[in-house]
Amino acid sequence: MPSPAALSTATDMPPMPRPTRPASIRPYLRLLACVVASLWVAPALIAAEHPSAAKATGPIVGHVDAGQAYVWYRPTTPGPLTLSVRDPRTGSERRLSQLARTENDLCVTWHVTGLLPQSRYQxxxxxxxxQLAGGPSYYFETAPDEDAAARVSLAFGSCASSTDFFDIWRRIRDEGAEGVVLLGDTPYIDTADLAVNRNRHREFLQIPTLAEMCRSTPLWSTWDDHDxxxxxxxxxxxNKATIxxxxxxxxxxxxxxxGSEGIYTRFRRGPVEVFLLDPxxxxxxxPSPVAPDQVTCLGSAQWKWLLEGLESSTATFKxxxxxxxxxxxxxxxxxDWETYRHEREALFDFIGEKKIAGVVLVGGDIHCxxxxxxRTEPRIGYPLWQFVTSPLHDGVIPSLNVPHxxxxxxxxxxxxxxxxxxxxTRHPPTLVATWIQMSGRKLHEVRLDAQELTPAVVxxxxxxxxxxxxxTLAxxxxxxxxxxxxxGAIVGGSLSERIPHNEFLCTEREYDDFELRLQVKAVGEGLNAGIQIRSRRIPHHHEMIGYQADVGEGWWGxxxxxxxxxxVLAGPKDESAEPVIKENDWNDYVIRCEGRRVQIWINGRQTVDYFEPxxxxxxxxxxxxxxxxxxxxEAWYRHVRIRELK
Structure with a gap:
């Protein structure tokens, strides 16, 4: 028992006189009782602030991977708690202790390590x-080994109500979700006030169907504007530190x-790795790490984390x-990412430069x-898909379903x-995106495979x-x-009508140093075409300006x-350098641009070696x-491939 002096210091009260007889110890006992009570009455005060504080919340299974799991719980009173975990191999029990503290709003999280992959733990x-919580429905299942063939389903959602539409969580469970990823506005808070933030989070996690699902289904989250x-x-x-x-x-x-800023995180589950960004x-x-004259979205630390994670990921789908x-x-x-397109475009370029396969994009927010x-094939080698999912509640915004x-x-x-x-487990591995309504109605589905999401190489x-x-002309x-x-070829022109003026089909991105290989044939009366390189469109005109590797009778090479x-800047120097052309048939064209030097080969014979003065x-x-x-x-072009020279 502390001395009266110690109690006086701890409670910021003036020193009390030393008692002259044993009976006078009663005031000190009363004082001690007040000190102890002050440590334990906080839950009653919290409960008075909001009804959700008087209810136990959870347990909720958080991050789970092949070897570890997190379990979260909020009791109604502070004090020590124990998590009991049963080993599926032996049935032996492991016990982990935590202390529910008022300064953490009584929230506790247990970190369970040393687990077996693809195993269920009660x-x-x-x-x-x-026992405060437990039973047959209280368990978590670890993820498969990263190298193991597996089938995994994850549910993504945004914009949820804390007071209605609870059947949406039951539908997610019934559709076989092995993990739930919340993209923000989950819940709606709209203030930086500490008490309101805690109240809203409690209300949300106390949704009966959500709580029932997430006592055994892992939950990951990021935030959006309303949270x-x-x-x-x-x-x-x-006051964002409070949030x-x-x-x-x-x-x-x-x-x-x-660890000190942001909430971005990532997790791996079988063939898929999710990078959950903090926007x-x-x-x-x-300033942006990729464009100092523009403001950032992700910040330098998150940008570095994302690029390093993408490049090192071995998941089939990212x-x-x-x-x-x-x-x-x-x-x-x-x-939206159009505001931060400098970072978006730099990210897309990085994916292309590093030849990172299997990337898909997921977004929420817009209630559609x-x-x-x-059409990112020229930059990345395959199309990037974006899947937008919103809302979990019933408030839609048709005006945001804009044309694109x-x-x-x-x-x-x-x-x-x-x-x-x-x-x-399939070959090639597949990724299926399905939009599902609370009623169970399937709205739309996109089926992809790993080959479709792999940079096209020759x-x-x-x-x-x-x-x-x-x-396609993507x-x-x-x-x-x-x-x-x-x-399988791009065909320019017509054999049935005169072509009024020059026409060009252009790439959507630019190239500087590269080697371009393709096959070309020309048929018809005019036999005049070409391949523009290092060129630009002339504004408000059909023409282009720049170098052209020529095609056609008298122009080849x-x-x-x-x-x-x-x-004409350059061409075959003499008859020995003239290319042998296959008329009305395919001819191999190679164009190499490096620095101010341009070289051309047709059917293996070099026709140009030009240095720009x-x-x-x-x-x-x-x-x-x-x-x-x-x-x-008609000019026909096929097998168009490029190697950028770095």
Whole structure:
């Protein structure tokens, strides 16, 4: 028992006189009782603030991987708690202790390590000998080994009600979700006030159907604007440390950002790895790590973490998940990736440069369900898909289901979630995205496989990738009147009508140093076409300006300066260098640009080795396929592949 002096110091009271007889110890006992009571009455005060504080919350299973798990719980009173975990091999019990403290709003998290992959562990929670939670439905299942073939289903959702539509969580469970990923506005809070943040999180986790599901199904979360302060909020919001602290108290994740800032995290489950981004904490707070003249979204630390994680990931499928959508929501608000397109485009370029396969994008926020197939083949080697899922509640916003050239599916439907199922037991491994409504109705489905999400490479040609997939004009732009796809080739022109003027089909991205390989044939009367390199479109005109590797009778293998100097810059020096052309048949064309040097080969014979003397000319630009204006003619292009020279 502390001395009276110690008690006086601890309670900030003036010193009390030393008693003159034993009976006077009673005041000290009363004082001690007050001190002890002050440590234990806080739950009653919390309960008086909000009804949710008087109810036990959880348990909730948090992050789980192949060898570890986190279990979260909030009792109604402080004090020691014990988690009991049963070993599925032996039935032996492991017990872990935690202390529920008022400063943590009584929230406790147990970290269980040394687990077997793909195994079920029963657990229970005790206070002393009294069981507070436990039974057949209280368990967690570890993930498969990363190298093991497995089938995994994850549910993604955003924008949830804490007071209604509870059947959505039962539907998620019934559709076989082995993990739940919340993308934000889960719950709605809209303030940085400490008590309100805690109350809203408690209310949300006390949803009966959510609690029932998540006592055995892992839960991962990030935030969006309404659970990070207010609508369209960013990293400049006041008191954001309080918001982060409450998030850490109420979510059991393996990590929260870099440990002191942000809440970004990642997890691996079988063939899929999810990178759960934080688009709020760092946004608008500093220059971008990729464009110092622009503000950041992710911040330098999260940017570095994401790039390193993507490059090192061995998962077949890599999901980049965030509350914001990856395109432009066409509203007055700034919280979409179009605002931070400098970081988005740098990320896409990184994926392409590092030849990272299996990347898909997931977003929420806009109260619509959408699927977009971004035409990123020339940059990445395969199309990037974006899956948008929102809302879990019933409030839809049809005006945000905006047109987009890459939109495959879009619909404002209430009470929806996205199920992603990755299956590496199949060959090739598959990824299926299904939008599901609370009623069980399947709204839309996208089926992909690993081959479709792998950078297109050319067998036997190290470092080359295709920039025309043989089926679509993804990654190219031009007139659909004068360019079409036929028999796996791009066909420019017409054999039935005169071509009024030069037309070009251009890549959507630029190239500087590269080697381009393709096959070309020309048929018809005019026999005049070409391949633009390091070129640009002339604004408000049909022409391009820049170098052209020529195609056609009398032009094969020459380097022409289109719309600039309008002259032949180089070509075969004599008859011995003239290419042998296969008329009305395919000819192999190779163009190499490095620095100010341009080289051309046709059917294995070099026709051009040109060094540009004008240092002022830009050595970077678009690649374009030409059909020349004039008599009916067709130029056919196929097997278009490129190797960028670094």
């Amino acid at each position: 657990y229970a929670i005790f206070r002393g000998d009294k 990070f302060g207010a609508n369209d909020s960013d990293g400049r919001i006041a 982060r602290n409450v998030f850490r108290q109420y979510r059991a994740q393996h990590n929260y950002g870099d 709020r904490w760092f946004s608008q707070t500093a 999901v980049l998940a965030t509350g914001m959508i990856w395109d432009d929501k066409k509203s007055s608000e700034k919280d 369900s959408r699927a977009l197939r971004f 050239p890459d939109l495959i599916y879009g619909e404002p439907v209430p009470n929806t979630f996205l199920r992603l199922t990755a299956d590496s 067998p036997g040609e190290v470092g080359f990738r295709t920039i025309f997939d043989g089926r 990654g190219w732009e031009g007139s659909d009147k004068w360019f079409r796809i036929e028999d 020459k380097l022409y300066d289109e719309s600039r100097r309008a002259t 004008d240092e002022s000319l830009e050595q970077k630009g678009l690649i374009g396929l030409q059909i020349h204006g004039g008599p009916p003619t």
